[in-house]
Amino acid sequence: MSIKDIIAAEFRFVYADVFRRKAVLFMFIVYPYMLTAFILLIGYSMGSASVFVERVGIDPAIFFIVAGFTLMAILGVGDDLLWRPLFDEWMGTLPYVLASPVSRIGHYLAIPIPRLIIVLISGSTSVVPVLVCYYGLQGLYEGLAIIIMTGIAALMFVTLVMTIMGIVYGMGGENWRIINVLRPLFLILVGAYYPRYLMPLAGRIASWIIPSSHVIEAIHRMIAGLVGGPIDIFMLLGIATALFILYAPPGVKSIVYWEKSKMKEGVSV
Amino acid sequence: MISETQRVTSDLGIAIEARNLKKIYHTKKRKGLFRSETELVEALRGVSFKVRHGEVVGLLGPNGAGKTTTVKILATLLIPDEGEAFVEGYSVVREAVEVRKRIGLLLTVEKGFYGKLTGRENLEYFGALYGLSGRELRERIDYLMRLLELDKLGAVDKLYEEYSLGMKARLGLARALLKDPPVLLLDEPTLGLDPPSARKIRGLVRELAKQGKAILYTTHNMFEAEIVCDRILLINKGVIVVEGTPQELKAKLPKLRTINILLRNGSPEALKKIVLGAGFKPSVEVTPEGLLQVKVNVQNPEEVLGDLVKAIVGKGYDIVTLRISEPTLEDVFIYFSQAGDQ
Numbered sequence: 279m280s281i282k283d284i285i286a287a288e289f290r291f292v293y294a295d296v297f298r299r300k301a302v303l304f305m306f307i308v309y310p311y312m313l314t315a316f317i318l319l320i321g322y323s324m325g326s327a328s329v330f331v332e333r334v335g336i337d338p339a340i341f342f343i344v345a346g347f348t349l350m351a352i353l354g355v356g357d358d359l360l361w362r363p364l365f366d367e368w369m370g371t372l373p374y375v376l377a378s379p380v381s382r383i384g385h386y387l388a389i390p391i392p393r394l395i396i397v398l399i400s401g402s403t404s405v406v407p408v409l410v411c412y413y414g415l416q417g418l419y420e421g422l423a424i425i426i427m428t429g430i431a432a433l434m435f436v437t438l439v440m441t442i443m444g445i446v447y448g449m450g451g452e453n454w455r456i457i458n459v460l461r462p463l464f465l466i467l468v469g470a471y472y473p474r475y476l477m478p479l480a481g482r483i484a485s486w487i488i489p490s491s492h493v494i495e496a497i498h499r500m501i502a503g504l505v506g507g508p509i510d511i512f513m514l515l516g517i518a519t520a521l522f523i524l525y526a527p528p529g530v531k532s533i534v535y536w537e538k539s540k541m542k543e544g545v546s547v
Numbered sequence: 548m549i550s551e552t553q554r555v556t557s558d559l560g561i562a563i564e565a566r567n568l569k570k571i572y573h574t575k576k577r578k579g580l581f582r583s584e585t586e587l588v589e590a591l592r593g594v595s596f597k598v599r600h601g602e603v604v605g606l607l608g609p610n611g612a613g614k615t616t617t618v619k620i621l622a623t624l625l626i627p628d629e630g631e632a633f634v635e636g637y638s639v640v641r642e643a644v645e646v647r648k649r650i651g652l653l654l655t656v657e658k659g660f661y662g663k664l665t666g667r668e669n670l671e672y673f674g675a676l677y678g679l680s681g682r683e684l685r686e687r688i689d690y691l692m693r694l695l696e697l698d699k700l701g702a703v704d705k706l707y708e709e710y711s712l713g714m715k716a717r718l719g720l721a722r723a724l725l726k727d728p729p730v731l732l733l734d735e736p737t738l739g740l741d742p743p744s745a746r747k748i749r750g751l752v753r754e755l756a757k758q759g760k761a762i763l764y765t766t767h768n769m770f771e772a773e774i775v776c777d778r779i780l781l782i783n784k785g786v787i788v789v790e791g792t793p794q795e796l797k798a799k800l801p802k803l804r805t806i807n808i809l810l811r812n813g814s815p816e817a818l819k820k821i822v823l824g825a826g827f828k829p830s831v832e833v834t835p836e837g838l839l840q841v842k843v844n845v846q847n848p849e850e851v852l853g854d855l856v857k858a859i860v861g862k863g864y865d866i867v868t869l870r871i872s873e874p875t876l877e878d879v880f881i882y883f884s885q886a887g888d889q
Contacts (some may be wrong), residue, residue, distance in 0.1 A: 283680045286680070287674075290671055369659070374654075544572070547654045
């Protein structure tokens with residue numbers, strides 16, 4: 279069986295879910311706008327946009343619409359992987375998934391791809407129109423570049439999340455609840471809403487070990503015009519890729535560990 | 548690598564072989580806010596059996612007897628603590644992927660599919676996980692939908708969350724048959740089903756066995772076991788207490804026959820005391836019609852019947868009917884379960 283068939287199966291699963299629950303589809307489009315409006319409302323009532331531009335170097339409307347979009351993509355990948363074993367256990371599908379001869383690694387690599395594609399397409403309703411409003415044709419190019427880089431940022435997250443998933447579920451019992459603690463930490467440390475260069479040292483170090491955070495920094499540098507040259511962005515993408523590769527072996531081992539420990543305690547029906 | 552022993556096993560037409568399977572579950576029990584104790588539950592205590600191609604073998608036993616644990620081990624979903632199991636000559640522990648290619652599994656009929664997907668989409672999803680794709684998968688799904696009459700029930704393009712229990716069971720069996728596996732592991736496939744659905748599934752299981760599939764079938768239902776299974780393994784407290792064809796099992800009862808008396812009035816407890824007092828070991832139940840039913844297994848019913856009737860009528864009970872019958876599979880089940888308990 280090929281990875282193509284597994285991805286096709288996941289597409290079927292996610293698309294049926296998303297397109298039959300119109301609220302989910304609606305949220306894909308509305309979420310970045312809602313969050314931007316909410317933050318700007320609070321921000322303008324407490325300070326001024328010029329202070330924000332002075333500190334961050336980007337117009338707040340652009341910064342937050344991009345942040346909402348990138349975070350939705352990255353956390354979407356994280357959620358798809360981190361919650362899937364629990365979801366399958368609740369649905370009663372886990373025994374049938376585990377009793378299938380499919381490559382477990384291939385399957386878990388395929389899981390986040392369909393939803394990520396929907397999120398990236400939804401960038402044409404959030405990031406692109408806002409940037410076009412601000413910068414015209416140049417905004418269109420920047421918007422497309424952000425969508426591509428967001429896709430890369432989200433994929434770079436996969437091996438780290440796989441590592442965490444395997445360990446958390448492999449420990450068994452109620453340890454999956456650790457995800458509820460890790461998720462908000464990722465939300466901050468990935469740097470989408472809170473640029474890394476503004477974080478305290480401990481935060482910066484923690485953020486540095488998340489591959490996606492480097493791609494997000496590259497996005498921020500690009501929209502802030504802080505790029506000294508293309509080498510800057512490529513260097514950040516290089517670090518992200520290196521970390522992605524570094525997490526791959528523990529990610530694979532972690533999934534195997536989870537499967538083994540599940541077999542030992544018995545897959546619940 | 549398949550060992551020589553395993554090859555021989557496979558050559559002899561043995562599809563499933565369990566050798567001395569043992570499993571202990573470690574469960575944590577809360578003893579306070581911060582204290583917990585590990586409790587050991589012996590689920591299997593040395594289970595061995597074989598299932599040949601073309602044979603339906605029933606695994607019969609009360610709740611907690613070890614039926615589902617056995618099925619899980621064979622389905623590569625649980626590693627035994629001791630012993631070995633083989634499916635078509637492949638070890639369920641060391642060659643799990645090969646085993647997975649050869650089994651069809653149905654664990655519970657109530658759930659096991661994605662609610663927001665239709666029956667067809669669910670089968671397409673699991674078909675892809677089982678290595679099927681394209682036209683082959685579509686044709687197989689169409690065939691199974693017809694075979695299980697899901698098309699007639701209008702269930703093909705209906706969301707799974709809108710399925711009745713009967714439809715869910717049929718879809719579960721369709722998934723088990725998706726890759727046309729030589730071995731089927733069916734854990735209580737008719738539990739809670741309406742009679743037409745249960746009959747459909749039982750008929751299909753017999754048909755599949757005729758096609759040469761090896762089927763391990765767990766059930767509580769004696770009637771079902773008798774009509775579906777070629778052989779029955781009676782499991783109790785993790786041990787197979789007796790095995791054989793339904794006829795062989797009945798014959799294994801020590802020449803017992805059953806005196807079956809229906810009574811009109813009185814309390815079951817008082818009646819039980821009276822019959823015990825007369826020197827018999829009865830089972831007393833209240834029938835759906837509100838009558839009392841006393842069953843006594845004895846070797847010589849003609850000789851003891853007078854004493855039994857005298858004891859009951861003497862205490863003012865009205866006898867409605869009285870019948871002496873050959874033991875049923877249920878009697879076998881109760882007899883050997885109690886023997887296992889002792």
